[in-house]
Amino acid sequence: MMRFRFTESAIDTDAARRELLDHGAGGYVSFEGWVRDHNEGQDVTRLEYEAFQALGLKEGNRILTEAVRRFPIKHAACIHRVGSLDLSDMAVWVGVSSAHRGEAFDACRFIIDEVKHRLPIWKKEHYRSGDSGWVNCERCAAEPLHAHGHGHDHVPGLGASHDRGPGVHEPPNPLVLPGSE
Amino acid sequence: MNPIAAPVYGLILAGGASSRMHRDKAALLYQGKTQLDRAFDLASGYVDRVFVSVRASQADEPTRSGKPLIVDLAGMGAAEGPILGIRSAMAAFPDVAWLVIACDLPFLSDAALEQLLNERDPSILATAFRSAHDGLPEPLCAIWEPAAAAALSEYQNGGGHCPRKFLRRYPASLIEPLDRRALDNINTPEEYTIAQLELEPHVGANPMQLKIQYFALMREQAGRSDETLETSAATPGDLFAELTARYGFTLSREQLKVAVNTEFSDWSRRLLPGDAVVFIPPVAGG
Numbered sequence: 444m445m446r447f448r449f450t451e452s453a454i455d456t457d458a459a460r461r462e463l464l465d466h467g468a469g470g471y472v473s474f475e476g477w478v479r480d481h482n483e484g485q486d487v488t489r490l491e492y493e494a495f496q497a498l499g500l501k502e503g504n505r506i507l508t509e510a511v512r513r514f515p516i517k518h519a520a521c522i523h524r525v526g527s528l529d530l531s532d533m534a535v536w537v538g539v540s541s542a543h544r545g546e547a548f549d550a551c552r553f554i555i556d557e558v559k560h561r562l563p564i565w566k567k568e569h570y571r572s573g574d575s576g577w578v579n580c581e582r583c584a585a586e587p588l589h590a591h592g593h594g595h596d597h598v599p600g601l602g603a604s605h606d607r608g609p610g611v612h613e614p615p616n617p618l619v620l621p622g623s624e
Numbered sequence: 625m626n627p628i629a630a631p632v633y634g635l636i637l638a639g640g641a642s643s644r645m646h647r648d649k650a651a652l653l654y655q656g657k658t659q660l661d662r663a664f665d666l667a668s669g670y671v672d673r674v675f676v677s678v679r680a681s682q683a684d685e686p687t688r689s690g691k692p693l694i695v696d697l698a699g700m701g702a703a704e705g706p707i708l709g710i711r712s713a714m715a716a717f718p719d720v721a722w723l724v725i726a727c728d729l730p731f732l733s734d735a736a737l738e739q740l741l742n743e744r745d746p747s748i749l750a751t752a753f754r755s756a757h758d759g760l761p762e763p764l765c766a767i768w769e770p771a772a773a774a775a776l777s778e779y780q781n782g783g784g785h786c787p788r789k790f791l792r793r794y795p796a797s798l799i800e801p802l803d804r805r806a807l808d809n810i811n812t813p814e815e816y817t818i819a820q821l822e823l824e825p826h827v828g829a830n831p832m833q834l835k836i837q838y839f840a841l842m843r844e845q846a847g848r849s850d851e852t853l854e855t856s857a858a859t860p861g862d863l864f865a866e867l868t869a870r871y872g873f874t875l876s877r878e879q880l881k882v883a884v885n886t887e888f889s890d891w892s893r894r895l896l897p898g899d900a901v902v903f904i905p906p907v908a909g910g
Contacts, residue, residue, distance in 0.1 A: 495883070497886040562909040565908055566908045
């Protein structure tokens with residue numbers, strides 16, 4: 444089972460998680476991306492997500508297919524919100540079930556990284572100052588070629604790289620349900 | 625091996641039924657010239673004599689009638705088709721080899737014919753290109769040696785009718801095409817449209833309707849989320865330049881990707897009427 448989808452309402456993680464259940468799975472790893480209140484020195488008040496869904500569905504399912512091929516996992520799924528989101532709302536959910544935890548962590552990381560880089564999804568940040576801006580689009584427009592843009596990995600660990608998904612907080616410890624491990 | 629290779633004549637196969645095209649493929653026009661004339665003139669640059677292979681019923685058909693014809697022989701006990709055309713030519717001139725060219729290869733080039741003639745091996749039955757698509761022999765842009773006549777007769781008498789299968793079963797020299805495009809044949813009206821657009825850049829100047837969808841920053845700058853546009857842009861690159869002039873997009877083409885008909889595309893793809901185009905600004909999912 445694998446499925447990527449968009450939703451305009453709150454992501455129902457309980458229902459999504461149930462679709463990953465498998466008697467052969469010893470664990471489940473999930474990632475939730477949340478709306479964060481700051482980015483690049485600006486106070487963020489809310490986000491708007493917009494997607495080219497027809498292509499996004501194809502590409503999202505290609506990512507999940509790649510994950511199942513690359514990692515020995517049972518199931519993978521991903522749900523992405525579109526529309527207007529408030530602080531702490533969940534923007535994206537990724538879930539992976541597998542026999543053992545290692546590959547579930549790896550596959551979950553792989554999926555969220557690919558989703559951020561490849562899916563035709565855009566987000567507009569609204570700031571406390573009253574301004575707003577499309578992430579990765581407005582500032583980059585005046586900057587040299589390939590300074591930013593599609594899926595160019597910035598050096599990790601150097602602080603606020605705005606390719607990391609500004610406005611979204613990554614929980615440090617993905618949830619792992621106790622399994623038979 | 626015979627040290628003296630037989631002289632080569634040209635044979636343009638124009639006896640096909642063109643059933644999927646619903647039109648006579650020999651009469652299709654590119655740059656105002658029929659495909660039959662194009663193939664005939666191309667071959668004429670390399671061999672002393674060129675003939676057009678036709679069925680008896682086609683001998684008076686205007687596209688063909690002005691040309692030197694070789695009419696399919698009756699009484700060979702064989703079904704109509706390319707093998708009968710080749711055998712009829714071999715019966716008319718038993719001592720020559722035939723540069724056989726099908727009449728549905730609009731991209732056939734001087735480079736391809738030069739390569740075929742240069743790499744010809746007259747010591748076996750035929751020299752043919754290996755298809756760049758499936759690795760199989762391409763019998764209808766090939767040199768058929770005089771010695772193939774007996775083998776073709778044997779093959780047809782045994783019920784065979786496919787020249788490609790013949791070349792797999794009998795000894796033939798297969799060469800890798802340097803011009804991979806040269807052997808792309810066209811069978812349908814859509815393939816004809818695409819070939820026309822590629823061979824006649826000015827055809828792209830005829831306006832056509834495209835559907836454009838805009839997202840995110842580009843939607844705001846265009847002031848709309850979609851539109852149907854009359855345009856003469858031939859490629860997504862041309863279209864983006866046209867729309868940037870109209871809407872003042874601040875993103876440069878190098879920052880964007882493009883999708884045509886909900887699949888990622890390259891910027892130089894030929895657009896066709898009705899195509900749906902989406903420019904994809906730098907993404908920010910997650």
